[in-house]
Amino acid sequence: MSQPQAAVGAAVPRVDARLRVTGQAKYAADNSPDGVVHAVIVESSVGRGRVTGIDARAAEAQPGVLKVISHLNAPKLPPVEGRFPPGKPLRAFQDDRVRFFGQPVAVAVATTLEIAQHAASLMKVSYDAEISLTDLSVADAAGETQTYARGDADRALEAAAVRLESTYRTARNHHNPMEPAGIVARWDGDRLTVWEKTQWVQGTVFNLSGEFGMPPDRIRVISPFVGGAFGNAARTWVHSVIAAMAAREVERPVKLVLTRRQMYFAVGYRPAYEYGLRLGSDRRGRLTASTHDVRAESSRYETYSESVLVPGRMLYSTPNVRQAYDHVPLDVSTPWFMRGPGYSSGAYPVESAMDELAHELGVDPIELRLRNEPADDESSSLPFSTRRLRECYRAGAREFGWHRRNPKPRSTRDGDWLIGMGMAAGVYDTMRSQAQASVRLDADGTALVQSATSDMGPGTATSMSQVAADALGLTMRQVVFRLGDSLMPPAPVHAGSQTMASVGSAVQDGCDNLRKQAITLAVNDEGSPLYGADSADIVIRGGRLSLKDEPTRGETYRRLLARNERTHLEVLGSYAGPSGPEKFSLYAYAAIFAEVAVDARLGLVRVRRMLGAYDAARIVNPRLADSQAIGAMTGGIGQALLEHTVTDHRDGRIVNANLADYLVPTHADMPDLKAIFIDGQDYEADPIGVKGLGEVVIVGVAPAIANAVFNATGRRIRELPITAEALL
Amino acid sequence: MHPFTYTKAADMREALSAGRRGGRYIAGGxxxxxxxxxxxxxxxxxxxxxxLPLREVTVTERGGLRIGALVSMAEAGAHPKVRALYPVICEALELSASAQLRNMATIGGNIMQRTxxxxxxxxxxxxxxxxxxxxxxxxxxxxxxxxxLGTSDSCVATHPSDLAVALAALDSTVRLLGPDGERTLPLVDFxxxxxxxPNREQALRKGELIxxxxxxxxxxPLKSGYLKVRDRQSYEFALTSAAVALHVRGGVIREAKVAAGGVGTVPWKLPTxxxxxxGERPSHRLWAEAAEHAADGAHPLTHNGFKAELLKRTVERRLRTVGGTA
Amino acid sequence: MVGGVVTGPPVHAAEDAVAAEVPPGSRVSLTVNGVRRTVTIDNRTSLLDLLREHFGLTGSKKGCNAGACGACTVLVDGRRVNSCLTLAVRLEGAEVTTIEGLAKGDRLHPLQQAFIDQDAFQCGFCTPGQIVSGVGCIQEGHTGSAEEIREWMSGNLCRCGCYVKIERAVEQAAGRK
Known part of the structure; x- marks a missing residue:
């Protein structure tokens, strides 16, 4: 009983496009419940120490100021357990400690935004400051080293015919979604409603429930639109607690939106890394050993870690691998997942070194990678579910015109510009989690599908509608998918490229079941033209049930429901997620190609064109997939060439905490970008055969660019971003 | 934002009177x-x-150009006379900020912009x-x-304007009107x-306005052009920049105007x-030799040492593209 | 404050002469999307906050509040500007057009339709500013080439990375003119 696939795989436009192009899409801060007032956070101006005094008199004297809250007068909150990262999460004004520069130390609440901002600027906070340590390059690691080993890498390295050894450094990057973090909190008696920018409405329910010691069923979180996040709205940060606290204190709904500057202190970042890498190979370029010694920044109050070591242990066949990951606790706020977390940082050294090895050996970089394609996942000894990286290389090279690359650096010139091509591989693991979706078919023949998931940009409502439309046998117009409300059936955090696999599978399950229910109803209904038919012979198209081989015999959902006097059919679809140990190694793959122009005299790098070839298994909507892929190339260009959060290590101040000084790519930085997707499905991963896309598309972008810079100039840059001063 | 009172000046007299009483002028804002x-x-x-009626672009009696202080950056950059006579000014303007900001910001305000x-x-x-x-x-x-360049122990802040670099190269002057009347100052003295x-950034008297x-x-003939070197391709302040104008007659450079941006506490003239x-003939060698002096007197700091070399190359490059090699 | 250890309050010069008084306000009449509106506002109110917090026109977005991202772009008297850096009190008699004012009833502005056709957005947050800026860009005539569009649209950041498609959308709408 297979349904025809009409919507899935089609490049249909976004279902919510009209709302987004007319300004009608309501993001968190666009909500203004009756009586709403405004809160503005005051952040610490020292990097470590204690708050010794808060003079709020001038602020409180402003007409319209309702309250100033700090640790001096904040209500005591119950203790909470940190789950991830391990440690003690930052709380809202529960003590006088300053853990990092920019930590919230007070909040001013006033009737208007102008008054609240002014009041916040009038607050006089005094500190007993201590010397803060924020420099990864000089600080010591602490705590347990995470290690991994197979074989004897150090010995194999000594014996290797070819050896490379280098240290790579990557800068701290900030997500900088265009929408700042924001929340509107309203209490109705002991019930709390929040409109929050979040990738996980039910995560916010859980966390606020813990913060305020109240039952989760008294909290509702609404977040139908998320203005980009890239990970940083996948945690309930302290400002959300502050907003809810303030709303309770002033007994009015409170709107709190972080300033762009506060976004650099308050909502996580991709941590800076030092990555020491040694590679050993034989003369033909077959890897024999590698060692990976990683130092990563984290805060002192939480120990954050991410999968930076994975590419180095599973991307290539290497019998001997040793890895060590050390945390360097600093007086900084805690890092957090940012697009392609870990993988995008780890791919840079690994893929740069592979390029270097290819150059040393005089082997084409793709050929070198093919010589090191593993038969199975050597880090887990599991077979790959699917791994079409070879196809990615092949299709990508063909489409990009890789054969035109001259392997000799500095050999292609265009006026003042040196031209170079580079490539790199990318990988990201396929995550899935349990999820549910409610499906309701109404008497008018339209369906409403709901799940408490989110859409930070990939087009969740669109792709879910496609899955639902096919499984229900409806057109896209007959299906509505809603998300972003904690009252909806549970969904996992909208992160880690797991939404399609998890929520999509739940949607498909629910829709399949509902369709079967309708078919059962029809074949058992004497009034139906399908009475007595075999359920397996019935397909549904455009809301009409009919026999596969006799399309004229059938009827619509509408007639079926009307005759049976049913107002609707309803089903809860679910996906259990993986259970028990994985039987397969599940990853999505990418091959990224870049052509750059380098003005070596002026130190300028301009990406001229890029192409990505992806093995993400099934592509539900090629139009949306294309947007995600080229969007991630854009982000990767930023990571490679522009983005660098700079800290003044004297006091932990972030000195470029704004969008004029923290540089993200502009329109003018955009070259020609192209994405191609290798056909396939992966049903070992999940019932709908997808491997996840949003993360893998950024992994490999930065090293592809760095490798192209080498091809153009002969300069191997081992630090991101690649700046003018590094090239001069 | 601290509270403030607001008045809109109906005419110059009203403006000056409010300015004398300590009011702060706002144009593009x-x-x-x-x-x-x-x-x-x-x-x-x-x-x-x-x-105020300060929105005219006029050719002066002697063939120079007067741009009213309230002409927007966008208007000035698109003005046919500016484009025809001083491409370096248009280029500097259009490489500044964004289209939106150029629609708002004025020529007078651009010179007054803060670091x-x-x-x-x-x-x-x-x-x-x-x-x-x-x-x-x-x-x-x-x-x-x-x-x-132009730094002191008190301050090393860069003057951010691109336009001011082009204007400085061309030896422009600033017309000021104050309670005590009108006066004119060379931009480099202004x-x-x-x-x-360092808190005193302009030679303005109380209540004066541009x-x-x-x-x-x-x-x-005068050939001119502006080169702005920056990390990203648009919407960023300069790492280094060079404004160049050359008058070549009979194969010899008779007049040369060169200034640098992104490197000075003020737009930096390069008289050397x-x-x-x-008096020289254009050649690659000449551009390189002349540009060698672009960073004379530079005091690099911890993180900006690269600017000295980059500045030389920026000046050389702009000399070459403007001057060519006859 | 140079050097490691700091004690005492953050640096603030003597100030607050106007503290504890009702902040100065003004009455201003302006036209927004064809509708004349008169309001009394705190002088500090930006056009962006006036639109969002007073008029309920939340299509214009606050991305940086500093003129560095373009999400707040609106047309004032036909020219695209950053509404976050525009004091509303200065707009007596002005005509403002926001993203909410571009469509004619149910008929989308050609650039809005082009954004849908080209899939020129993902999260949609910068989109209103991009579209209004694109309308300005087309009116200004800076659509001669892809390169020109890119340069003249660079005042609008998009973190999802939809630039390539936004450029195509502007091109599409400009071609229709």
Whole structure:
């Protein structure tokens, strides 16, 4: 009983496009419940120490100021357990400690935004400051080293015919979604409603429930639109607690939106890394050993870690691998997942070194990678579910015109510009989690599908509608998918490229079941033209049930429901997620190609064109997939060439905490970008055969660019971003 | 933002009278409002001068150009006379900021714009420019974007304007009107190096306002151009920049105007470079030799040492593209 | 404040002469999307906050509040500007057009339709500013080439990375003119 696939795989436009192009899409801060007032956070101006005094008199004297809250007068909150990262999460004004520069130390609440901002600027906070340590390059690691080993890498390295050894450094990057973090909190008696920018409405329910010691069923979180996040709205940060606290204190709904500057202190970042890498190979370029010694920044109050070591242990066949990951606790706020977390940082050294090895050996970089394609996942000894990286290389090279690359650096010139091509591989693991979706078919023949998931940009409502439309046998117009409300059936955090696999599978399950229910109803209904038919012979198209081989015999959902006097059919679809140990190694793959122009005299790098070839298994909507892929190339260009959060290590101040000084790519930085997707499905991963896309598309972008810079100039840059001063 | 009173000046007299009483003039407002929001600027009263009759672009009697202070950056950059006579000005304008900001910001305000120094903009940091005597956090701090020329122990903040670099190269003057009447100052005297008083950025008297900038007539034909070097391709302040104008007759450079941006506490004239060029014939070697002097007297800081070499190359490149090699 | 250890309050010069008084306000009349509106506002109110917090026109977005991202772009008297850096009190008699004012009833503005056709957005947050800026860009005539569009649209950041498609959308709408 297979349904025809009409919507899935089609490049249909976004279902919510009209709302987004007319300004009608309501993001968190666009909500203004009756009586709403405004809160503005005051952040610490020292990097470590204690708050010794808060003079709020001038602020409180402003007409319209309702309250100033700090640790001096904040209500005591119950203790909470940190789950991830391990440690003690930052709380809202529960003590006088300053853990990092920019930590919230007070909040001013006033009737208007102008008054609240002014009041916040009038607050006089005094500190007993201590010397803060924020420099990864000089600080010591602490705590347990995470290690991994197979074989004897150090010995194999000594014996290797070819050896490379280098240290790579990557800068701290900030997500900088265009929408700042924001929340509107309203209490109705002991019930709390929040409109929050979040990738996980039910995560916010859980966390606020813990913060305020109240039952989760008294909290509702609404977040139908998320203005980009890239990970940083996948945690309930302290400002959300502050907003809810303030709303309770002033007994009015409170709107709190972080300033762009506060976004650099308050909502996580991709941590800076030092990555020491040694590679050993034989003369033909077959890897024999590698060692990976990683130092990563984290805060002192939480120990954050991410999968930076994975590419180095599973991307290539290497019998001997040793890895060590050390945390360097600093007086900084805690890092957090940012697009392609870990993988995008780890791919840079690994893929740069592979390029270097290819150059040393005089082997084409793709050929070198093919010589090191593993038969199975050597880090887990599991077979790959699917791994079409070879196809990615092949299709990508063909489409990009890789054969035109001259392997000799500095050999292609265009006026003042040196031209170079580079490539790199990318990988990201396929995550899935349990999820549910409610499906309701109404008497008018339209369906409403709901799940408490989110859409930070990939087009969740669109792709879910496609899955639902096919499984229900409806057109896209007959299906509505809603998300972003904690009252909806549970969904996992909208992160880690797991939404399609998890929520999509739940949607498909629910829709399949509902369709079967309708078919059962029809074949058992004497009034139906399908009475007595075999359920397996019935397909549904455009809301009409009919026999596969006799399309004229059938009827619509509408007639079926009307005759049976049913107002609707309803089903809860679910996906259990993986259970028990994985039987397969599940990853999505990418091959990224870049052509750059380098003005070596002026130190300028301009990406001229890029192409990505992806093995993400099934592509539900090629139009949306294309947007995600080229969007991630854009982000990767930023990571490679522009983005660098700079800290003044004297006091932990972030000195470029704004969008004029923290540089993200502009329109003018955009070259020609192209994405191609290798056909396939992966049903070992999940019932709908997808491997996840949003993360893998950024992994490999930065090293592809760095490798192209080498091809153009002969300069191997081992630090991101690649700046003018590094090239001069 | 601190509270302020607001008045819109109906005419010049009203504006000057409000200015004399301590009112702060606001034109495009793109710098002022931004800095008021950061509480770096805290004027108690704003005098809106946007409707004053200072929007003309005229050719002066002697063949120079006068651009009214309230002409927007967009209008000036698109003006046929500016484009025809001084491409370097149009290029500097169109490489500045964004289309939106250029629609708002004015020529007078552009010259008056304040530094992007991160410590200046952060009221919790030490800054002699913002808070005299508090120290300079940039000297020992993160100073990649800071100046290497015209600096002092008190301040190393870069003047951010591209336009002012082009205007300085062309020996432009600034017309001022104040309670005591009208006067004209060379741009390079109007903008002040920090010395020990970095809080004083312009040679403005109380209540004075800019009415126009004037670019003198220069011998024709005049080739000119602006090169801005920056990390990203648009919407960023300069790492280095060079404004160049050359008058070549009979195969010999008769007049050379060169100034640099992104490197100075004020738009930085390069008279030594100019002297090297005048009387010589264009050649690759000449451009390189002249540009070798572009960073004379530079005082690099911890993170901006690369600017000295980059500046030389920027000047050389712009000389070459403007001057070609006859 | 140079050097490691700091004590005492953050640096603030003497100020607050106007503290504890009702902040100065003004009455201003302006036209927004064809509708004349008169309001009394705190002088500090930006056009962006006036639109969002007073008029309920939340299509214009606050991305940086500093003129560095373009999400707040609106047309004032036909020219695209950053509404976050525009003091509303200065707009007596002005005509403002926001993203909410571009469509004619149910008929989308050609650039809005082009954004849908080209899939020129993902999260949609910068989209209103991009579209209004694109309308300005087309009116200004800076659509001669892809390169020109890119340069003249660079005042609008998009973090999802939809630039390539936004450029195509502007091109599409400009071609229709």
């Amino acid at each position: 793109t710098t002022l409002v931004d800095l008021m929001r950061e509480t770096v600027e805290r004027p108690g009263s704003l005098v809106d001068i946007s409707t 992007r120094c991160t410590y200046f903009r952060d009221v919790t940091a030490a800054c002699n420019k913002r808070d005299p005597g508090s120290g300079c956090a940039a000297l020992q701090g993160y100073n990649r974007n800071h100046a290497i 903008l002040l190096k920090p010395g020990s008083t 009415t126009a900038v004037e670019i003198p007539a220069l011998p024709r 470079v100019e002297r090297h060029l005048i």
